[in-house]
Amino acid sequence: MKNVLLPTDFSDNSWNAIKYAINFFKDTPCNFYVLHVNKLNYHFTEEVALYIDHNHIEEVYTKPAKKKLRLILKRISKLFPNHKNQKFYTLTDYNFFIESIRKTVNEKHIDFIVMGTKGATGLERIILGTNTADVITKVKCNTLAIPENAEFKPPNEIAFPTDYSLTHNLQILEPIVDILEQFNASLKILHIAKTDSSLSDEQQKNKELLEDYFSNHSYSFHYLTNRKVEDAIQCFVESRDINIICMVAKNLNYFQQILFHTRVEKISYHTDRPFLVLHEKNE
Numbered sequence: 656m657k658n659v660l661l662p663t664d665f666s667d668n669s670w671n672a673i674k675y676a677i678n679f680f681k682d683t684p685c686n687f688y689v690l691h692v693n694k695l696n697y698h699f700t701e702e703v704a705l706y707i708d709h710n711h712i713e714e715v716y717t718k719p720a721k722k723k724l725r726l727i728l729k730r731i732s733k734l735f736p737n738h739k740n741q742k743f744y745t746l747t748d749y750n751f752f753i754e755s756i757r758k759t760v761n762e763k764h765i766d767f768i769v770m771g772t773k774g775a776t777g778l779e780r781i782i783l784g785t786n787t788a789d790v791i792t793k794v795k796c797n798t799l800a801i802p803e804n805a806e807f808k809p810p811n812e813i814a815f816p817t818d819y820s821l822t823h824n825l826q827i828l829e830p831i832v833d834i835l836e837q838f839n840a841s842l843k844i845l846h847i848a849k850t851d852s853s854l855s856d857e858q859q860k861n862k863e864l865l866e867d868y869f870s871n872h873s874y875s876f877h878y879l880t881n882r883k884v885e886d887a888i889q890c891f892v893e894s895r896d897i898n899i900i901c902m903v904a905k906n907l908n909y910f911q912q913i914l915f916h917t918r919v920e921k922i923s924y925h926t927d928r929p930f931l932v933l934h935e936k937n938e
Contacts, residue, residue, distance in 0.1 A: 656684045656685060656686055657680065657683055657684070657685045657766045657767065658685070658686045658688065658763050658764050658765045658766050658767075659676060659680060659685050659686070659687050659688070659765070659766065659768075659769060660690060660756070660760065660763070660765045660768045660769070660796075661673050661676055661687055661688065661690065661768075661769055661770070662690050662691075662692065662756065662768070662770045662786070662790075663689055663690065663691055663724075663727065664691065665691070665723050665727075666771070667803070668771035668772070668803045669770065669771045670727070670730075670771075671771055671801060671803060671805065672769055672770050672771035672801040673689065673727070673731070673769075674734070674807065675769065675799075675801045675805060675806075675807045675929070676767075676769035676799070676801075677731065677735055677738060677741065679807060680741070681738070681741075682740075682837065683740070683837070684740040684741070685740065685741045685742070686741075686742050686744065686763075687741060687742065687743045687744070688744050688745075688759065688763055688765070689724055689727055689728070689743060689744070689745050690745075690746040690747070690748065690755070690756075690759055691720045691723070691724060691745075691746070691748075692747075692748050692749070692750060692752050692755040692756070693717070693720060693747070693748070693749045693750075717747050720747045721745065721747055724745035725745070728743055728745065731743060746759060752789070753789050753790070753794065756768070756790055756794050757793075757794055760794060760795075760796045765796055766796075766797065767796070767797050767798070767799060767830075768790060768794065768796050768797070768798040768799070769798075769799045769801065770786070770787055770790065770798070770799075770800060770801070771787070771801050771802075771803060772787045772800045772801060772802050772803065772930075787800050791904070791930075792904075795904075795934045795935075796934055797830055797931070797932070797933050797934055798932045798934075799929055799930070799931050799932075800929060800930040800931075800932070802927055802928065802929065804927045805927045805928065805929055806927070808898065809838045809840075810834060810838050810840045810898035810899050811838070811840055811841070811896050811898060812840060812841055812842075812843055812895055812896050812897050812898060813831060813834060813835065813840055813841070813843065813897070813898065813899050813900075813901055814843050814845055814888070814891065814892060814895075814897045814899070814900045815831065815842055815843065815844050815845065815900075815901045815902075816845045816846075816847060816884070816900070816902060817844060817845065817846060817865070817903075818846065818847075818858075819846060819854060819857075819859075819861045819862050819865075820857075820858070821861040821864065821865075823903055823905050823935055824935060825864065825865075825868050827903060827933050827934070827935050828868065828903075828933065830901075830931065830933060831901055831931075831933075832869070832872065834899070834931075835869075835872045835873070836872070840873070840898075841872075841873035841874065841875070842869060842872060842873065842874040842875075843874075843875055843877055843891075843895065843897065844865060844869075844874060844875070844876050844877065845877045845878075845888070845891055846862075846876070846877070846878050846879070847878075847879050847880075847884050847887045847888070848878070848879075848880050849880070850880065862876070877891065879891060888900070892928060897928060898929075899928070899929050899930075899931055900928055900929070900930050900931070901930075901931045901932075901933065902930065902932050902933070903932075903933050904932050904933060904934045904935075905935070
């Protein structure tokens, strides 16, 4: 059984991520943990938090959250009446958001976090939203980030941008293999260079390692030259039927401009392409 964490703030955005997750894992036996965190303000110290009236928390925060979580379960049962291989559990917590996510990941042995992302509107300048960005960068668990306008359809093509600097164990890519097999999808391994230069010896070696790792699956290599990584990926995604963009967490420094780009109004693929960010289990 896979254990999947579904953080929710009861918004349409988080509900969309829940629907996506159920569809994505519909053929996989899963335990889904629907978690709502009543967040502590970050100006609270741990000492102050100890003196908060927990009866007050129960009445004002926890009970209403539990009621809303029960409504989510009813909504799931109505929309997905035949999810026989999937079990659903609700969790509430009153804590700092990331600490709560980390605790749940450890206690429930979570394999995947699936959560919604909020597109940038008005003064919002971070494409993923603060919570999702924090989870991806601070929680060592595979995370599937679902943009608010994404609709599930079985993935046909998976994009894997890489700079061929494999600072990670290849086993970290196992979830990609699972997706390829589950959906009979093809992998597009995309290398983006700022200048038209050949691969170094190390990069060539790592490319061959990837070739060997994915040898039993449908894959192809692609090379683009563009000084801006995000523009190159946008062009690639728009020109193909890319359904999911996969990245390795250890390469996030290289891909910061993809995830946290400030000129979000020009990055249209962020509105409907999920991101899968992979972490090594022993990180």
